[in-house]
Amino acid sequence: MSTNIYRYEVRVRWKSVLIWTFALASLLFIFMALFPSFSAEAAAMNEMVANFPPALKSAFGISNLDLSSVLGYFSFCMVFCQLCFAIQASNYGFGLVSVEENEMTADFLLTKPVSRSNVLRSKILAALTSLLATDVLFWLMSYASIVLFREGKPYELKILLLLLGSVVVFQLFFFFVALAISQLVRRVRSVTPYSLGLAFGAYVLNAFAGIFGDVKLEYLTPFKHFDTAAIVLDGHYNLPLVLLEVGVIILALGFTWLRYARRDIPTSV
Amino acid sequence: MNVIEVNKLTKYYGKSRGIVDVSFGVEEGEIFGFIGPNGAGKSTTIRLLLSLIHPTSGDARVFGKDIAKEGPTIREQIGYLPSEVFYYDDMKVIDLLKYSASFYPCDCEERTRELASLMELELNRRIRDLSYGNRKKVGIVQGLLHSPKLVLLDEPTAGLDPLMQRKFFDLIRDENKKGVTVFFSSHILSEVQRLCNRVGIIREGRMVEVSDIRTLQQNNTKKIRVNTRYGQPAFDLPGVTNVVTENGTTQLFFRGDINLILRYLTTLNVDDVSIEEPTLEEIFMHYYE
Numbered sequence: 001m002s003t004n005i006y007r008y009e010v011r012v013r014w015k016s017v018l019i020w021t022f023a024l025a026s027l028l029f030i031f032m033a034l035f036p037s038f039s040a041e042a043a044a045m046n047e048m049v050a051n052f053p054p055a056l057k058s059a060f061g062i063s064n065l066d067l068s069s070v071l072g073y074f075s076f077c078m079v080f081c082q083l084c085f086a087i088q089a090s091n092y093g094f095g096l097v098s099v100e101e102n103e104m105t106a107d108f109l110l111t112k113p114v115s116r117s118n119v120l121r122s123k124i125l126a127a128l129t130s131l132l133a134t135d136v137l138f139w140l141m142s143y144a145s146i147v148l149f150r151e152g153k154p155y156e157l158k159i160l161l162l163l164l165g166s167v168v169v170f171q172l173f174f175f176f177v178a179l180a181i182s183q184l185v186r187r188v189r190s191v192t193p194y195s196l197g198l199a200f201g202a203y204v205l206n207a208f209a210g211i212f213g214d215v216k217l218e219y220l221t222p223f224k225h226f227d228t229a230a231i232v233l234d235g236h237y238n239l240p241l242v243l244l245e246v247g248v249i250i251l252a253l254g255f256t257w258l259r260y261a262r263r264d265i266p267t268s269v
Numbered sequence: 270m271n272v273i274e275v276n277k278l279t280k281y282y283g284k285s286r287g288i289v290d291v292s293f294g295v296e297e298g299e300i301f302g303f304i305g306p307n308g309a310g311k312s313t314t315i316r317l318l319l320s321l322i323h324p325t326s327g328d329a330r331v332f333g334k335d336i337a338k339e340g341p342t343i344r345e346q347i348g349y350l351p352s353e354v355f356y357y358d359d360m361k362v363i364d365l366l367k368y369s370a371s372f373y374p375c376d377c378e379e380r381t382r383e384l385a386s387l388m389e390l391e392l393n394r395r396i397r398d399l400s401y402g403n404r405k406k407v408g409i410v411q412g413l414l415h416s417p418k419l420v421l422l423d424e425p426t427a428g429l430d431p432l433m434q435r436k437f438f439d440l441i442r443d444e445n446k447k448g449v450t451v452f453f454s455s456h457i458l459s460e461v462q463r464l465c466n467r468v469g470i471i472r473e474g475r476m477v478e479v480s481d482i483r484t485l486q487q488n489n490t491k492k493i494r495v496n497t498r499y500g501q502p503a504f505d506l507p508g509v510t511n512v513v514t515e516n517g518t519t520q521l522f523f524r525g526d527i528n529l530i531l532r533y534l535t536t537l538n539v540d541d542v543s544i545e546e547p548t549l550e551e552i553f554m555h556y557y558e
Contacts, residue, residue, distance in 0.1 A: 004371040104355035108411075111319045112372040113345035264282070264322040267312060 002114055002122045009126030013092070017130045017137075020088045024081055024134070025141040031077040032145040035070070039151060042068030070146060070155040071163070075228035078163060081138070082170060082223060083203055088134065089171040090195030092127045093178025097260060098188035106265045116261045124179075131171050139164050159232055166226040166237070173222045173245050174198065176252035183259040187266060219244065270333065272297045272419055272450045273318065277327035280313055287313040288474045290327070295452055300445055302465030302482070303454040310474045311454040312352065315423050318452075319349060331419065345373065348417035352424040354408035356396045362407055363392040366414060373415040384410040387440065388433070401428045409437060419450045426460060438464060458546070490524040492547040496540035506533060522547065 038045055045067050049057065066072035097120070100106035109119060142164060146155065178198055182188050206223035225241040273295035280287035288310035295301040305311055316322045318329060320340040329336045331343045356365050366385075370377040385392055388406040396407065405428045412420065420441070426434050441464065445451055455461050461468055462482060469479045495502065496518050504512055508525030523530045534542060 002372075004368065008368060103358070104353070105357055107321065107349075107351050108356060108369070110321055111344060111347070111349045112369070113341045113343075114372065115341045118341075262323055265316070267316070 001125060002118055005109070005114070005119060005122035006126045006129075009123055010129055013127070013130040014133075016088075016091075017133050020084065021134055021137040021141075024084050024138050027080055027084065028077060028138075028141055028145050031080070032074070032149045035073050035149045036151045038073060039068050039070075039153060069232075070150045070153050071159055071232050072229075074142070074146060074155075074160075075163060075232045078228045079223070082167075082226070082228070083199060085134075085167055085171050086174045086199035086202060086222070087195055089131060089174035090178040090198045091191055092130065093175040094182045094188055094194045094198075095191040096123050096127055096179055096182070098182045099191070101187060101265060102189065110265060116263075117257070120257065120260050127175065128172075131175065132168075135167055135171070138167065156235075159235055162231050162235075162237065163228055166228075166231065169242065169245060169249070170222050170226050172249050173225075174202075176249050176256070180252035180255045180259075183256050183263065270297055271295060271330075272332060273301075273452065274330040274333075275314070275318075275327075276329060278314070278317060278324055278329055279326045280310075280317060280322065281325045286310075286474045287322075287325075288317075288471070291471070291474075291476045292327075293469050293476055293479050295450060297450055298445070298448055299467060300441070300451040300453060300465045302461035302468035303452060303471065304456060304458060304461050304468055305471035306456055309471045311456075311471060312423055313474075314471070315349075315421050315452070315454060318421065319344065319347070345415075346418040348412040348415065348420045350408050350412040350420070350422050350425045352427060354404045356404070356407065356411075358395070358397040360396055361392070362390065362394055362396060362399070365396060365407065366392070366411060369411045370414055375415055377414045377416075380416060381410065381414045384413055384440075388436065402430060402433065405429055406433070409440070413440075413444065417449065419452065420444065422451065422453045422455075424455055425453070426455070426457070490522050490547055491527065491530075492545050493521055493523055493530065494541075494543045494545075495519045495521075495534065495537070496542070498538055498540055502537050504533070506530065 049067065067076060097106075100109055110116070142160075146160070178195060181194070181198070188194060202221040203223050205221040206227075219241065222245055225238065225245045227238070231237065271294040273293075275291055275293050278291045279289050291310070291314060303311055303314070313322070317324055318331060318336060320336055323337070332346060334343050336343060360368070362385075366381050370381060384390075388409055390403070390406045390410060394403075396404065399407065405425075409425070412422075422441070426437065429437060441451055441453075451464075453461065453465060465482055467479065467481055470477050498517075501514055502519060504519070504521055506523075506529060508523050508529070510522050510524075512519060512521040514520075
């Protein structure tokens with residue numbers, strides 16, 4: 001690994017990490033701050049949710065959710081955090097090497113005495129560092145919000161850890177899939193439409209999968225692989241789906257690795 | 270020993286041509302000019318040497334090492350100045366130069382300061398705020414700060430004012446005197462003539478000629494335009510080609526001893542005459558018919 005590339009890349013992303021963390025924390029705190037009133041009216045709340053049309057419930061993943069329990073409510077909030085994580089990780093993935101080609105700085109970096117694989121390795125490690133930093137901050141915020149707003153209600157630490165830990169693999173999926181896609185297109189002109197497309201696409205796929213029930217679209221999307229409501233309900237991950245996800249991550253990484261080494265860097269014209 | 274040895278190098282971008290079967294050698298310590306019109310394949314060749322793109326077939330060696338296998342080692346001794354310079358916009362000039370230097374084993378700080386003051390570059394400005402010419406200067410300093418043994422210049426003078434161009438040429442000549450090999454790509458013939466020992470001419474992806482600059486100059490073609498009041502001069506001389514007459518103006522190309530044509534011109538009743546360098550395009554059209 002080239003420490004200079006790594007350091008540069010981490011520095012480039014630290015602002016973005018802070019902004020994402022701030023957004024995630026605000027989201028979580030605002031949601032969790034409502035928990036006391038939710039749980040106070042738990043019976044009425046659950047009754048109201050029960051009266052929602054089933055399609056709407058499954059679209060939001062609240063069909064079998066107990067909003068009156070700490071983790072039931074927390075897992076509901078986490079779906080929205082997952083969406084943020086998906087966008088952030090896709091952003092980093094799509095932009096990782098394409099941003100150099102877009103802004104023509106690839107000519108600078110790749111004419112230095114470093115190999116392509118070294119560049120890629122350093123960049124990936126730097127991006128993973130940024131993602132992990134987001135995670136750690138997110139974990140602390142989650143724990144703090146639960147301690148602050150749980151109103152003395154009990155929760156199972158093991159399940160909380162499962163929920164929080166799922167974020168890591170979830171991010172890796174979006175990061176590496178986005179990176180692999182960026183190697184398939186000749187030039188990623190702007191990262192945002194791609195990453196929003198990938199993140200919302202995966203989210204909507206899960207929502208539709210809930211509505212149609214039988215169609216097995218859900219196997220494609222990490223929102224299903226790490227269905228937070230299911231984790232709370234079952235008390236464990238859905239192992240085959242998680243393994244499937246890990247498989248996709250490894251494939252995407254391998255593909256990028258081979259492809260980037262042979263990639264022709266386009267010129268400015 | 271040849272510093273650059275290119276052997277039947279071919280590059281296709283999908284179906285469109287980059288370069289075809291290009292072979293040439295650049296000797297150690299020379300300034301090699303590489304000329305051709307836009308789109309002839311100059312940048313493609315340089316980008317292949319730097320492994321920014323990969324050849325379809327053929328191979329090349331730099332410092333005797335295969336570009337496909339030892340790219341990183343080779344690049345340690347290469348300085349590259351692209352035709353258009355882009356850098357991380359948010360960085361300050363000095364930070365970019367330090368970042369650049371951090372890739373090389375040398376302690377390049379002194380050389381960086383030296384080059385920056387020579388090129389009159391302000392080190393504390395943000396790259397974003399620099400004009401095109403100033404970015405180019407950053408490129409020059411960035412390409413030379415690690416004292417490379419081979420310098421690849423891809424149309425380096427675009428955007429530099431004449432004064433800076435002269436400084437830049439002096440700088441390149443000084444580097445060359447220290448033993449640095451220079452590969453200089455350009456579409457401006459006069460530039461290449463001023464600086465280079467040998468030139469390679471590339472046209473539509475193929476190397477059409479590699480020759481000594483003196484040979485090229487002896488073969489120098491002039492474009493001559495003559496206005497005559499009466500009749501049409503015949504220009505029945507050896508070395509005259511492409512005679513076109515329109516509205517009393519005769520245009521032709523002449524290649525050979527310039528005295529011959531001058532003597533002939535004095536025998537005519539001439540209104541106006543101009544003798545000029547043909548453009549590169551005209552040379553190509555004329556030279557290789």
